[in-house]
Amino acid sequence: MGSLNEELIEFIENNSCEVATVDEKGIPNVAPKGSLKAMDNETIVYADMYPGRTSENIKKNPEVAISVVNYQEMEGYEIKGKAELLDSGPIYDKVVEEVSKLPMDLPKPEYAVKVKVKKVINHTPGPNAGKELQ
Template structure:
């Protein structure tokens, strides 16, 4: 699964407002910090940022059809705009895209992983 994250180039990120209004945006920068922590980069979040402030949970969709992998990561998130992790995230982004703002770091602590491939196991919790 971690290799699928490293190889993917676009990730749908789902959030919801406090009242439950959903929002999904494509993001490019996702970094694996540890097996249970991933970093998401806020370059241009508007509704997503507001949702994460109101309701700090999210879901990230990962799809690698060539490898037959499709899964969803869910977890609590924390927004960071300073500190050592934030500085490391900005450096990682600016190595390849110095033109991007890398406004904030979204630290996601993975609490559940679900299978998304069609078939008998679709929707089952796998982690």
């Protein structure tokens, strides 16, 4: 299993991200997602307010890749993991609560998407680019 250290958790929670999935025919989909939070050092969760291809793909193939990037600092990481769609329970309730605190008028999330981290790959330019974080 991949592991998230404190620095990486802070990075994930404070930068933009895109979630990549594939459908049953192998056709990729990439969608921007906000609200990424680390539940612990092996699990990420985000709110899915506008379910579409991403959630449909996860239902058929739960393997995802999440790209998190800070373009100003030229720093980024790819997180590979297995996603699970939650539409009830304590994790879902916590995500709904967090979204309701945001200073914008957003719909109630259809899902909380829980991602169990399998590996983290460094995408920051330099000698460690492309290497898996341990």
